[in-house]
Amino acid sequence: MADYDLIIIGAGPAGMTAAVYGARASLSVLMLDRLAPGGKMIDTSEIQNYTGMGTVEGAELAVRMFRHTQELNVEFDYRTVLEVQDGGAEKTVVCEEEGRVYTAKSVILCTGTTPRLLGATGEERFTGNGISWCAVCDGAGCRDRDTVVIGGGNSAVEEAAYLAGFAKSVTVVVRSRLSADPIACDKLLGLDNVKLYAGHDVLEFCGGKKLEAVRLRSRETGEEFSVSCGQVFEYIGQIPATGGFSGLGVLNERGYIEVNGQMETKVPGIFGAGDCVTKNLRQVITACADGAIAAQSAARYVRNLN
Ligand SMILES: Cc1cc2nc3c(=O)[nH]c(=O)nc-3n(C[C@H](O)[C@H](O)[C@H](O)COP(=O)(O)OP(=O)(O)OC[C@H]3O[C@@H](n4cnc5c(N)ncnc54)[C@H](O)[C@@H]3O)c2cc1C
Incomplete structure (x- = not known):
């Protein structure tokens, strides 16, 4: 039997919103991140376009979102995920730390992007x-x-x-x-x-x-x-942090995760959300929207599985 209904990889705005929606849909949820929760919001001085917040420090919004997940008892652990394996009804998430392995019925990939380097001398x-x-x-x-x-x-x-x-x-x-x-x-x-x-x-x-x-x-x-x-x-752009997911066959030629409008990849039970998926606008608010939709889809998938 799988350890969790849902494992969320990445605790940026996409992952944390997926966690809120997953927990509220009564799924058992584990959220993993190699760093402190918040994703790129932590590195952002001010966010001025998140509806209802006016101007808010990125770090403050990160803390508020994480607190929300904790109020719903979402489990969080510091882990660097190396690979996700699809075993049909049970997915395996392999982590770097002591080769730790978790299993889940469904997985949402929310690993965002990392900065593109210029490549200039020096x-x-x-x-x-x-x-x-x-x-x-x-x-x-x-x-x-x-x-x-x-x-x-x-x-x-x-x-x-x-x-x-x-x-x-x-x-x-x-x-x-x-x-x-x-x-x-x-x-x-x-x-x-x-x-x-x-x-x-x-x-x-x-x-x-x-x-x-x-x-x-x-x-x-x-x-x-x-x-x-x-x-x-x-600040010359970003590249998707999806190297560990290439074995799933869900990436496009630029390394972004291909999803449909329900945030489903072509692998049943594996979903994508946030900056790491194919989309036009990469922002906090769109990452949150993706996370919400992905968690709803995961909840539906788990219900059908059961
Ligand atoms: C400098 C800067 C300023 C910005 N300003 C704004 C702004 O003002 N307004 C706005 O709306 N948007 C802004 N953005 C964009 C916004 O930050 C992103 O769109 C948003 O953070 C994407 O959320 P996400 O959850 O998809 O990914 P991220 O925030 O990138 O989070 C991904 C998380 O996944 C984790 N992760 C990655 N790989 C692994 C792995 N293998 N194992 C475990 N964990 C992993 C990372 O540590 C990270 O915490 C800004 C971006 C930058 C770079």
């Missing part, structure tokens, strides 16, 4: 020592220092505005042009200590023991020059 050398992917975690290190943000989407623009609140200067570098919401772009470009280099490639991260500058090249003129900085933040 990136590896300065990772964690001048280059970061989390303004909330490492923003304090750029107080009164020149800072560079790479990227032009919502994440880049919103985090750049946050950093401009305490950095000496923030230079935003983007290959083409800003693609974030107009309201966020206007706010950023209205700040005195922000400069934008649109249409520029990052060639190299330069420095000795510490990062000292970023070398850029204009796509229009080919001109190369350096921008001094003590800290760089990269």
Whole structure:
């Protein structure tokens, strides 16, 4: 007999919402995450587009969602999931820690995405020592220092505005042009200590023991020059964290989980939700919506199985 009705892998907004809906549907639920619950919300300074919350710190929303799961007695454990195996009515979840294995009647995959790396010279050398992917975690290190943000989407623009609140200067570098919401772009470009280099490639991260500058090249003129900085933040997109699920045959060619409108994969009893599934808009609110639908589908599946 399976250990649980439902195992949820990933405790971001998708996973935590699935847990709430799963528990309220009377399923026995285990939620696993390799890190603290909250997912990318923990790394986000402010969330300003979650209906009803106005502006809320990402970490606060994460705590509120986790508390909600705990009020419903959802079991949570720190585990890195290596693989999910489909055994028909019983799925097996294999974890890294001591080879721990759990079984469940149904599984929801909510592992989100990880940041895409730029691949420029010097990136590896300065990772964690001048280059970061989390303004909330490492923003304090750029107080009164020149800072560079790479990227032009919502994440880049919103985090750049946050950093401009305490950095000496923030230079935003983007290959083409800003693609974030107009309201966020206007706010950023209205700040005195922000400069934008649109249409520029990052060639190299330069420095000795510490990062000292970023070398850029204009796509229009080919001109190369350096921008001094003590800290760089990269926000150039995400890649799905789905490597452990390739054996299920549910991934598309880009590694995203293919689901239908009910969040069902083609494997009965395996569902996907949040940023790791094929979709157009990757946001907290859409991750929550996916999680709710996936849990409802899982509950229906488990009822039919029983
Ligand atoms: C800098 C930044 C700012 C953002 N700002 C906003 C915003 O203002 N508003 C908004 O709506 N959205 C924002 N987003 C997007 C939003 O954060 C995501 O859409 C949302 O977090 C996706 O939720 P999720 O649950 O699908 O995945 P995630 O939040 O990525 O959570 C996935 C979880 O799965 C875990 N996990 C991964 N692999 C494994 C494994 N093998 N085993 C166990 N656990 C695993 C991870 O540790 C993580 O906790 C922002 C994103 C970024 C990067």
